[in-house]
Amino acid sequence: MxxxxxxxxxxxxxxxxxxxxxxxxxxxxxxxxxxxxxxxxxxxxxxxxxxxxxxxxxxxxxxxxxxxxxxxxxxxxxxxxxxxxxxxxxxxxxxxxxxxxxxxxxxxxxxxxxxxxxxxxxxxxxxxxxxxxxxxxxxxxxxxxxxTVKQIQFEKEFNLIEIRTEIKRRHDLTMKQFQPKSFDDYAKAMESNGVKVIPSINNQNKLQGFRFEFDGHNLKGSEVHRNMSLGNIGKQMSGIQGASILKDNNVSIKLAGKVVDLTPNLALKITKFIIKRAIDKGMDIGY
Missing domain, CATH: 3.30.930.30 (BirA Bifunctional Protein; domain 2)
Known part of the structure; x- marks a missing residue:
């Protein structure tokens, strides 16, 4: 009440x-x-x-x-x-x-x-x-x-924990099952697993992040799990595909039929991750 x-x-x-x-x-x-x-x-x-x-x-x-x-x-x-x-x-x-x-x-x-x-x-x-x-x-x-309001809030918070856990589980399954090579591949693969990925694009046509829509809930990636921010998703795909996520897309990516840019900060984060990973493993990243 x-x-x-x-x-x-x-x-x-x-x-x-x-x-x-x-x-x-x-x-x-x-x-x-x-x-x-x-x-x-x-x-x-x-x-x-x-x-x-x-x-x-x-x-x-x-x-x-x-x-x-x-x-x-x-x-x-x-x-x-x-x-x-x-x-x-x-x-x-x-x-x-x-x-x-x-x-x-x-x-x-x-x-x-x-x-x-x-x-x-x-x-x-x-x-x-x-x-x-x-x-x-x-x-x-x-x-x-x-x-009471307290009961309603408790139920909402409990349900939200379950929703976050399920979105994260489907994210992990997507990474393992489809091994996406780009953000566009990732969005399509997540949709195959029942989660709609909605890009957040600013006025400068730069991709800032993703929202995830599932079972009537719409959450930012960082609200779902810290590993589901845009930067961390990019790092995960880089770990799977090497440098191709940036090299092939040249920092501009195709997403939902549109070409958008990664923010310089995001591109830098992913690049640093790729270079560090290559140094750690003695890999040739092809730059």
Whole structure:
């Protein structure tokens, strides 16, 4: 569950959005209020807000968003309970408040409006309200047995580790199976193994790196593994094919039907690697 909060001055306009019938809005909470329209509710808010003329952003606006899967099984009474517990965590009980659920889209979410001015004319302290809103949503989710942001982040990170590992495995398989002689060969071979290689080319038509697209994820080479930066891929191919990666392509390479240049820094790195490898093994690299 995600919680967002802020103080606003445009109470009626914001509440009109929350009460939007086009979005299949339904009232799930109404505290110390009698009105039946945004205009009437705004007037009731204003009766208390007029007691504190120093405060201009005198309405608190929140959005409470359960996960899509949690939202599918939440009925009106549960949405009311979520809203009340959220207000309790934010220490906003015993205030004028109204909340609507939007369910026009798959992602069901609650819009909550609370009078920042209490019945004694005192303004609610809205310091760090965004951060406190998220913390209140986390505690509410735990109390209600719903999915928390921490759980979602853990699952995403766990899945991402698996995706990175699989892309790296397919990269290693490509190098061993196809022994590509150029970056173009490498991109085609990786695609044969189910990974799309997307070149990053700057405005000077120089190849800066690769992105890897697999199973709905799009990652930079360095995000997948340190050995999958453009320079390291070039070194791997040089190790397989000797100096041909640079000698045959003359620092300009054909990639996806286009001719692009390697950056001078990249070309230098690969050249140094080839020369060092040749010296180590006493090879004739053909220069």
């Amino acid at each position: 995600i919680g967002k909060g802020k103080s606003i001055s445009h109470t009626r306009a914001s509440m009109s959005y929350g009460w939007n019938q086009v979005k299949d809005a339904e009232i799930v909470l109404k505290e110390f209020l009698h009105g039946d329209s945004p205009a009437e509710i705004t007037k009731e808010f204003k009766m208390l807000q007029d007691q504190n003329y120093h405060c201009t952003k005198n309405t608190l606006s929140f959005v409470i968003s359960p996960t899509i899967e949690d939202g599918k099984r939440l009925d009106k009474s549960q949405l009311e309970a979520i809203t009340k517990h959220f207000m309790h965590e934010m220490k906003l009980s015993e205030r004028q408040a109204i909340a609507f659920v939007h369910q026009d889209k798959e992602h069901k979410h609650i819009h909550l409006y609370v009078n920042r001015i209490d019945f004694n004319g005192v303004a609610y302290n809205d310091s760090f309200i965004g951060k406190r809103s998220q913390q209140a949503a986390e505690k509410t989710a735990e109390h209600m047995g719903l999915t």
